[in-house]
Amino acid sequence: MMATNGNGAAGINGDVQSASSMNDAFAVKKHSGSVNGAAAEDSCHSKQQNGEDKKADRFSFSAEPTVEDIRRMQAEFTDERDWNQFHQPRNLLLAMVGEVGEVSELFQWRGEVAEGLPDWTDSEREHLAHELSDVLIYLVELAEKCRVDLPQAVLRKMALNRLKYPASKVHGSAKKYTEYKD
Amino acid sequence: MMATNGNGAAGINGDVQSASSMNDAFAVKKHSGSVNGAAAEDSCHSKQQNGEDKKADRFSFSAEPTVEDIRRMQAEFTDERDWNQFHQPRNLLLAMVGEVGEVSELFQWRGEVAEGLPDWTDSEREHLAHELSDVLIYLVELAEKCRVDLPQAVLRKMALNRLKYPASKVHGSAKKYTEYKD
Numbered sequence: 001m002m003a004t005n006g007n008g009a010a011g012i013n014g015d016v017q018s019a020s021s022m023n024d025a026f027a028v029k030k031h032s033g034s035v036n037g038a039a040a041e042d043s044c045h046s047k048q049q050n051g052e053d054k055k056a057d058r059f060s061f062s063a064e065p066t067v068e069d070i071r072r073m074q075a076e077f078t079d080e081r082d083w084n085q086f087h088q089p090r091n092l093l094l095a096m097v098g099e100v101g102e103v104s105e106l107f108q109w110r111g112e113v114a115e116g117l118p119d120w121t122d123s124e125r126e127h128l129a130h131e132l133s134d135v136l137i138y139l140v141e142l143a144e145k146c147r148v149d150l151p152q153a154v155l156r157k158m159a160l161n162r163l164k165y166p167a168s169k170v171h172g173s174a175k176k177y178t179e180y181k182d
Numbered sequence: 183m184m185a186t187n188g189n190g191a192a193g194i195n196g197d198v199q200s201a202s203s204m205n206d207a208f209a210v211k212k213h214s215g216s217v218n219g220a221a222a223e224d225s226c227h228s229k230q231q232n233g234e235d236k237k238a239d240r241f242s243f244s245a246e247p248t249v250e251d252i253r254r255m256q257a258e259f260t261d262e263r264d265w266n267q268f269h270q271p272r273n274l275l276l277a278m279v280g281e282v283g284e285v286s287e288l289f290q291w292r293g294e295v296a297e298g299l300p301d302w303t304d305s306e307r308e309h310l311a312h313e314l315s316d317v318l319i320y321l322v323e324l325a326e327k328c329r330v331d332l333p334q335a336v337l338r339k340m341a342l343n344r345l346k347y348p349a350s351k352v353h354g355s356a357k358k359y360t361e362y363k364d
Contacts, residue, residue, distance in 0.1 A: 058257065059326060061250040062334045067318075068243040070336055075240065077340065081347060082354040089295045093285060096317075100282050103275060113271045115327045125328075129335035132325050135278075136249075136336055139321070143314050144241060145297045146307075152244045153311035154252055154318055158259065165263060172264040 067151045071140050078141070089145050096138035102131045249333045253322045260323070271327050278320035284313045 065073065078084055106128050107113060117125060143150040164177045247255065260266055288310050289295060299307060325332040346359045 059329050061253050061322075061326070061331050063248060063250050065333050065337060066245060066248040067252075068245050070249075070333075071243050073340055077343065080349040081352050083356070085354070086356050088297065089299070090289050090292075093289055097282060097286065100279060104279065107272050107275055110272075115270065116329050117271070125330070128328060129330045129332075130339050130342070132321065132328075132330055132332060133336040133339035135321055136318075136332060137339070139314065139317055140243075144243070146310060146314075147241050147298050148307070148311045148314055149243050150311075150314060150318060151247050151252075154315040155247060157312050157315035157319070158255055160312070161259065167262040170263050172267070174265070174268050 067140060070137065071144050071150075074137050074141050075144065087141060087145060089142060092138055092142040092145060096135060096142060099131060099134035099138055103128070103135060106131060249322060252319065253326050253332075256319050256323050257326065269323060269327060271324060274320055274324040274327060278317060278324060281313060281316035281320055285310070285317060288313060 078087055106124070117128075120128075140150060143153075169180060170177075260269055288306070299310075302310075322332060325335075351362060352359075
């Protein structure tokens with residue numbers, strides 16, 4: 001529950017206790033049609049603010065594979081090797097921790113690293129791509145073994161984050177949510 | 183590059199040095215039509231093996247949001263709060279490490295935890311869902327800021343894993359790939 005956004009401020013930590021009450025509100029958004037519905041509200045606010053709009057040329061991911069595609073492919077990989085006997089939740093968590101450590105190794109001793117990694121070689125970038133992938137693969141398998149519908153859980157968490165950090169209140173500030181006064 | 187699958191064995195660690203040569207083979211798969219194409223090969227092998235097939239009633243995720251949906255929503259969330267000034271790659275990595283720690287807290291002092299978390303309360307499950315989501319959100323934003331197309335990177339890594347751990351060779355074994363003899 002410690003907040004970790006920016007330099008000590010919270011960004012994506014919500015109030016766990018209020019999660020169940022959020023589910024109702026979220027369900028309405030979910031059934032209203034699309035994932036975009038959940039983000040549309042924020043997008044509108046964004047256009048009213050004075051920051052430059054870099055969205056047009058912004059980097060984006062490929063549409064596939066989806067989180068569910070990754071879950072299914074990794075489940076097949078694990079099944080056909082008879083590795084489920086090793087993939088209990090705590091083992092998968094430790095596996096993920098190990099991969100996070102491998103990502104960390106790539107960033108240690110470097111000083112600040114700019115967006116886009118301008119000084120990195122292609123080999124270093126691909127190494128990073130592999131280690132980030134390893135984190136995601138184990139995260140997805142951990143969620144599966146815990147019966148957490150990870151994509152939908154993200155939507156619930158993001159809804160909480162928007163409530164906890166209203167753009168009008170926290171704009172440009174790295175404070176943790178508990179530091180804001182009403 | 184340490185392998186972390188199962189109890190010390192490697193599962194999703196590939197050979198970084200061979201990544202560029204893999205890209206050609208992967209590109210063929212990718213352009214052959216679908217994400218499923220990459221997994222179909224393994225799926226066929228799976229049916230020839232003697233393990234029980236639990237796929238019919240297996241837990242699965244919702245199709246949405248996709249990894250790209252999550253990237254876009256989090257980018258909007260960050261943009262409209264003017265938080266990109268805090269979201270350099272190393273800060274995002276540390277944020278992710280913090281969230282991994284929060285997941286770890288939920289599993290510490292418990293002894294073994296069975297698949298499906300049978301003894302966990304609904305509140306504990308939702309707390310876990312939140313923390314797993316936080317890891318994914320920061321992982322996605324980190325990949326974005328590093329210009330790594332995370333979904334496609336996962337496909338490349340999985341292709342490497344299938345080469346490194348042929349099902350016929352590693353079935354039921356938790357050895358690291360360097361421990362197998364040809």
